[in-house]
Amino acid sequence: MNAHSMAVAGAPVTHKGEVLLSVESISLRFGGVKAITDVSFDIRKGEVRAIIGPNGAGKTSMLNCINGFYHPQEGRITYKGVRRDKMRPHRAAAAGIARTFQNVALFKGMSTLDNIMTGRTLKMRKGFFWQALRHGPAMNEEIEHRKVVEDIIDFLQIQHIRKLPVGKLPYGLQKRVELGRALAMEPELLLLDEPMAGMNLEEKEDMCRFILDVNNQFGTTIALIEHDMGVVMDLSDRVVVLEYGRKIADGTPAEVKADQRVIDAYLGVAH
Numbered sequence: 001m002n003a004h005s006m007a008v009a010g011a012p013v014t015h016k017g018e019v020l021l022s023v024e025s026i027s028l029r030f031g032g033v034k035a036i037t038d039v040s041f042d043i044r045k046g047e048v049r050a051i052i053g054p055n056g057a058g059k060t061s062m063l064n065c066i067n068g069f070y071h072p073q074e075g076r077i078t079y080k081g082v083r084r085d086k087m088r089p090h091r092a093a094a095a096g097i098a099r100t101f102q103n104v105a106l107f108k109g110m111s112t113l114d115n116i117m118t119g120r121t122l123k124m125r126k127g128f129f130w131q132a133l134r135h136g137p138a139m140n141e142e143i144e145h146r147k148v149v150e151d152i153i154d155f156l157q158i159q160h161i162r163k164l165p166v167g168k169l170p171y172g173l174q175k176r177v178e179l180g181r182a183l184a185m186e187p188e189l190l191l192l193d194e195p196m197a198g199m200n201l202e203e204k205e206d207m208c209r210f211i212l213d214v215n216n217q218f219g220t221t222i223a224l225i226e227h228d229m230g231v232v233m234d235l236s237d238r239v240v241v242l243e244y245g246r247k248i249a250d251g252t253p254a255e256v257k258a259d260q261r262v263i264d265a266y267l268g269v270a271h
C-alpha cells in the first residue's frame with residue numbers, strides 16, 4: 001500500500017511550513033544512563049516527522065522531553081517561538097501538545113465514549129460547581145463537548161464500540177480509541193509512540209490512513225515513533241534517526257534509507 005499517495009490523491013502535499021518545535025543540543029541522563037546525548041532537530045508546522053531507531057535508542061525519552069514529562073539536563077526546547085523551561089505535561093497539553101503511549105494507557109473499565117471524553121477535560125471551562133449542578137452553562141458546555149467527541153468517533157469509525165469498555169476491545173481498536181482521546185484535545189502537535197506496534201496488517205493500514213487523514217484534514221503536525229520502515233516511508237515527510245541516544249541521520253525517508261549509518265544500525269536488529 002502506498003498510503004501517502006492514496007490519502008492525498010488529487011491534493012498537493014503542501015507541508016513543511018515554519019518551525020513549530022525545535023530541540024537544540026539536548027542531553028538527558030538517568031543516573032549513569034545516557035538516554036539522549038546532544039540531539040538537535042526540528043518539527044515544522046504541518047509535517048509528519050518520524051523518529052526511528054533501535055530499541056533503547058532514546059525515542060520514547062525524546063517524546064517525554066517534548067511533552068514535559070522529562071526535563072533534559074542540557075539543551076533547549078522551543079515551542080511556537082517560546083523557549084520552555086521545565087514545562088509540566090499539563091502545561092504542554094494546554095499549549096496544544098497531545099500524545100499516545102507505547103503501551104496503551106486508557107481507563108480499561110470505561111467505555112470508548114467516556115475515555116475519549118477525558119481528552120476534553122482541559123477544554124472544560126466550567127468548574128465542579130456547575131458540573132455538579134448539571135444545568136445552565138455546564139449543561140451547554142457538556143453538550144458541546146459531546147458533539148466534538150461524537151465527531152471524533154465518526155471520524156475514527158468506532159461508532160459500533162462507543163458504549164463498550166475498552167479493556168474488552170482488540171488491541172488495534174484500543175490504539176484507535178487512544179488516538180481518539182488525543183484528538184479530543186484538538187492538538188496542534190500530536191506525539192504518537194509506536195501507534196502501530198502489535199497490530200496486524202489490516203489494523204496497520206487503517207491506522208496509517210487515520211494518521212494521514214488527521215494530518216491532511218485538520219493540519220495537525222505529527223511526530224511519530226515507528227519501527228515498521230514501510231510505514232515510515234509511506235507516512236513521513238522527514239525522519240530523524242537515533243541510535244544509543246545520539247542522532248545519526250536526519251532527512252527525507254529516501255535520504256535516510258540510503259544512509260550507511262542507518263543501514264548499519266538496523267543490521268541484525270530484529271523487529
Ligand SMILES: Nc1ncnc2c1ncn2[C@@H]1O[C@H](COP(=O)(O)OP(=O)(O)O)[C@@H](O)[C@H]1O
Pocket residue numbers: 030033034035053054055056057058059060061062
Ligand atoms: N525513567 C527512566 N529511568 C531510567 N532509565 C530510563 C528511563 N527512561 C528511559 N530510560 C533509559 O533510557 C534509554 C532510552 O530508552 P527509551 O527512550 O525508552 O528508548 P526507545 O523508546 O528508543 O526504545 C534506555 O537505556 C532506557 O533504559
Ligand SMILES: [Mg+2]
Pocket residue numbers: 059060061102
Ligand atoms: Mg520506546
